[in-house]
Amino acid sequence: MKIAILPGDGIGHEIVAEAVKVLNALNLPLEMNWADVGGTAYEKHGHPLPEATLELAKSSDAILFGAVGDWKYDVLERHLRPEQAILGLRKALGLYANFRPAICYKELVNASSLKPELIAGLDILLIRELTGDIYFGTPRGRRTAEDGHFPGTEEAFDTMRYSRPEIERIAHTAFQAAQKRGKRLTSVDKNNVLETSQLWKDVMVEVAQQYPDVALDHMLVDNAAMQLVKAPKKFDVVVTGNMFGDILSDEAAMLTGSIGMLPSASLNDRNQGLYEPSHGSAPDIAGKGIANPLATILSAAMMLRFSLNQPEAADRIEAAVQKVLEQGLRTADILSEGTTKVSTVEMGDAVVAAL
Numbered sequence: 001m002k003i004a005i006l007p008g009d010g011i012g013h014e015i016v017a018e019a020v021k022v023l024n025a026l027n028l029p030l031e032m033n034w035a036d037v038g039g040t041a042y043e044k045h046g047h048p049l050p051e052a053t054l055e056l057a058k059s060s061d062a063i064l065f066g067a068v069g070d071w072k073y074d075v076l077e078r079h080l081r082p083e084q085a086i087l088g089l090r091k092a093l094g095l096y097a098n099f100r101p102a103i104c105y106k107e108l109v110n111a112s113s114l115k116p117e118l119i120a121g122l123d124i125l126l127i128r129e130l131t132g133d134i135y136f137g138t139p140r141g142r143r144t145a146e147d148g149h150f151p152g153t154e155e156a157f158d159t160m161r162y163s164r165p166e167i168e169r170i171a172h173t174a175f176q177a178a179q180k181r182g183k184r185l186t187s188v189d190k191n192n193v194l195e196t197s198q199l200w201k202d203v204m205v206e207v208a209q210q211y212p213d214v215a216l217d218h219m220l221v222d223n224a225a226m227q228l229v230k231a232p233k234k235f236d237v238v239v240t241g242n243m244f245g246d247i248l249s250d251e252a253a254m255l256t257g258s259i260g261m262l263p264s265a266s267l268n269d270r271n272q273g274l275y276e277p278s279h280g281s282a283p284d285i286a287g288k289g290i291a292n293p294l295a296t297i298l299s300a301a302m303m304l305r306f307s308l309n310q311p312e313a314a315d316r317i318e319a320a321v322q323k324v325l326e327q328g329l330r331t332a333d334i335l336s337e338g339t340t341k342v343s344t345v346e347m348g349d350a351v352v353a354a355l
């Protein structure tokens with residue numbers, strides 16, 4: 001089992017090191033290879049996604065990814081910015097299916113800004129289409145406007161596009177995920193305004209015929225944003241496009257009170273996957289040894305389950321994380337009264353001990 005380890009920038013190195021420690025403790029035949037990505041790669045090789053990193057990723061069964069980005073790279077041209085690394089990996093490997101679970105651990109119910117009764121027991125799965133939509137649609141760019149409100153002035157444009165097969169494959173992913181859970185799927189779009197959303201909805205309805213055991217409903221994205229904070233537990237599986245999914249997944253993550261706890265998986269049709277925490281590179285706390293490594297450790301568990309066919313090992317990691325929470329160990333981001341503050345490294349050690 002070949003894993004590419006791409007720590008990236010900011011806290012990426014610290015949190016990935018803890019996940020690697022946990023993987024090593026499992027005594028599985030894992031071949032791990034490290035490579036630079038993001039701002040770190042730009043500094044060393046002049047590009048956020050060097051050819052060698054891309055080749056390593058392509059030839060691996062799975063990628064464990066930390067985080068990329070730092071405000072100091074905002075001055076670079078877009079194609080050299082750290083974010084292009086993750087976008088480039090998604091595109092080059094065809095990682096169209098992004099799983100972002102939002103689970104509220106009962107030990108952390110008070111860490112959320114929402115009332116405990118609204119989120120206690122919350123367990124939703126957001127599935128985001130990851131290689132289409134306005135993120136990758138062409139044409140895009142800047143030009144002098146020929147029409148519109150201010151012809152003759154500078155304008156910028158992006159293109160929101162979805163093809164039928166792109167929607168069909170993410171629909172199948174979502175229905176199959178719903179079959180394994182509560183059998184309820186909410187498809188989120190903006191069909192009252194957008195053509196892409198109308199096609200999205202039409203295709204969801206068609207694909208639903210093949211999954212009579214799953215109850216499908218549709219929600220407009222603005223309403224979905226509202227329902228997520230009003231009654232989040234009403235959701236089971238949510239499926240949506242790239243742009244709406246980006247926004248709603250941050251909202252869903254924050255319901256749990258702890259973005260530092262949430263893993264994610266991005267898969268292609270060969271089950272090759274990229275696994276990363278749902279949070280970013282947090283340059284403000286990088287190098288201080290206080291970042292929460294649990295989202296990355298839980299991402300490693302998802303990797304074992306989805307790409308490496310090691311469900312027992314994944315269960316062991318998840319149980320170990322549950323145990324350290326029960327022991328009252330907390331990094332600064334999830335600290336509350338009566339719990340014990342630990343560093344990034346101490347948290348990793350505690351998970352290894354709990355295995």
Ligand code: IPM
Nearest residue numbers: 068069083084086087246249
């Ligand atoms: C995410 C991030 C990325 C995205 C950025 C870093 C390009 O916000 O994974 O949600 O917008 O997809």
Ligand code: MN
Nearest residue numbers: 246247249250
């Ligand atoms: Mn995002």
